[in-house]
Amino acid sequence: xxxxxxxxxxxxxxxxxxxxxxxxxxxxxxxxxxxxxxxxxxxxxxxxxxxxxxxxxxxxxxxxxxxxxxxxxxxxxxxxxxxxxxxxxxxxxxxxxxxxxxxxxxxxxxxxxxxxxxxxxxxxxxxxxxxxxxxxxxxxxxxxxxxxxxxxxxxxxxxxxxxxxxxxxxxxxxxxxxxxxxxxxxxxxxxxxxxxxxxxxxxxxxxxxxxxxxxxxxxxxxxxxxxxxxxxxxxxxxxxxxxxxxxxxxxxxxxxxxxxxxxxxxxxxxxxxxxxxxxxxxxxxxxxxxxxxxxxxxxxxxxxxxxxxxxxxxxxxxxxxxxxxxxxxxxxxxxxxxxxxxxxxxxxxxxxxxxxxxxxxxxxxxxxxxxxxxxxx
Numbered sequence: 001x002x003x004x005x006x007x008x009x010x011x012x013x014x015x016x017x018x019x020x021x022x023x024x025x026x027x028x029x030x031x032x033x034x035x036x037x038x039x040x041x042x043x044x045x046x047x048x049x050x051x052x053x054x055x056x057x058x059x060x061x062x063x064x065x066x067x068x069x070x071x072x073x074x075x076x077x078x079x080x081x082x083x084x085x086x087x088x089x090x091x092x093x094x095x096x097x098x099x100x101x102x103x104x105x106x107x108x109x110x111x112x113x114x115x116x117x118x119x120x121x122x123x124x125x126x127x128x129x130x131x132x133x134x135x136x137x138x139x140x141x142x143x144x145x146x147x148x149x150x151x152x153x154x155x156x157x158x159x160x161x162x163x164x165x166x167x168x169x170x171x172x173x174x175x176x177x178x179x180x181x182x183x184x185x186x187x188x189x190x191x192x193x194x195x196x197x198x199x200x201x202x203x204x205x206x207x208x209x210x211x212x213x214x215x216x217x218x219x220x221x222x223x224x225x226x227x228x229x230x231x232x233x234x235x236x237x238x239x240x241x242x243x244x245x246x247x248x249x250x251x252x253x254x255x256x257x258x259x260x261x262x263x264x265x266x267x268x269x270x271x272x273x274x275x276x277x278x279x280x281x282x283x284x285x286x287x288x289x290x291x292x293x294x295x296x297x298x299x300x301x302x303x304x305x306x307x308x309x310x311x312x313x314x315x316x317x318x319x320x321x322x323x324x325x326x327x328x329x330x331x332x333x334x335x336x337x338x339x340x341x342x343x344x345x346x347x348x349x350x351x352x353x354x355x356x357x358x359x360x361x362x363x364x365x366x367x368x369x370x371x372x373x374x375x376x377x
Contacts, residue, residue: 049292106328278306296338
């Protein structure tokens with residue numbers, strides 16, 4: 001199938017991630033960009049992901065004897081330059097011809113953890129090779145066929161991946177109306193999916209989702225943990241009840257997300273859910289967070305609200321579209337530099353200090369002006 005997208009590779013000149021998104025829109029085909037950037041339904045939840053960070057305030061603290069804050073942290077034995085990792089995102093070749101091979105290199109060059117999607121558009125060995133030994137996790141869309149599940153887990157272990165991330169909130173695709181308006185069908189091959197759905201290229205994601213198991217239960221977490229012997233992070237819990245089910249099944253961690261507003265429109269903002277989930281987890285296992293992060297203060301607020309790591313999805317893809325592996329690395333560096341600035345002004349020297357920082361409720365309950373929301377679709 002003839003599909004042309006960006007082949008950029010090199011440094012990108014941008015001020016912030018909103019600017020980078022607009023730049024990416026200019027180099028990615030309309031249908032592909034709509035698939036990457038849009039959300040479900042009326043995009044209420046997509047936009048609430050950003051606005052919800054204003055529900056909490058960072059109080060600047062003075063005379064705190066802080067200089068050159070340290071963002072380094074350790075997670076699962078991995079030393080990271082900051083508590084920022086790569087979230088799983090499908091089909092990076094929609095944004096750049098080199099796809100996951102380039103995004104993996106960018107994350108590895110930065111020094112963080114890369115999470116590869118079941119719907120990767122580059123086969124696993126090439127992604128792993130691009131990482132040059134950097135830590136890699138695998139995001140799992142669980143199949144209805146346990147033979148397929150075992151086969152995929154075997155491949156994951158052969159590649160030396162460190163953990164499995166079970167996506168539990170996307171058994172079916174959300175109501176992606178932007179894709180319908182654009183007449184978008186999938187133009188790139190998904191090698192893992194193609195192994196058992198060989199005619200998947202050119203079909204909609206609904207076709208691909210039909211191979212995924214929709215009736216997930218705690219037994220599926222138990223199966224993955226027992227068969228793989230790897231830590232299993234359950235991605236999607238947004239309530240105490242979800243946390244209890246996941247932990248009772250042996251989850252090694254909870255990944256709080258609403259899939260970037262792409263699944264259930266009208267659901268809560270991921271940041272609001274994080275606070276409930278972190279309270280329910282009560283430090284028993286690590287908490288990872290994504291959805292809506294575009295600023296260093298968002299990372300700060302997430303860590304202060306109970307997250308151990310935050311994961312970047314769309315911003316990294318915008319860096320990939322505009323600068324290839326170099327652009328991805330720049331996105332991570334930009335978020336780290338913004339985080340350091342916030343830490344200095346908030347009077348926090350280390351990531352551990354942020355975890356003990358008390359955010360203040362926003363007493364003004366502002367009615368947010370949406371006139372400046374990005375009009376991308």
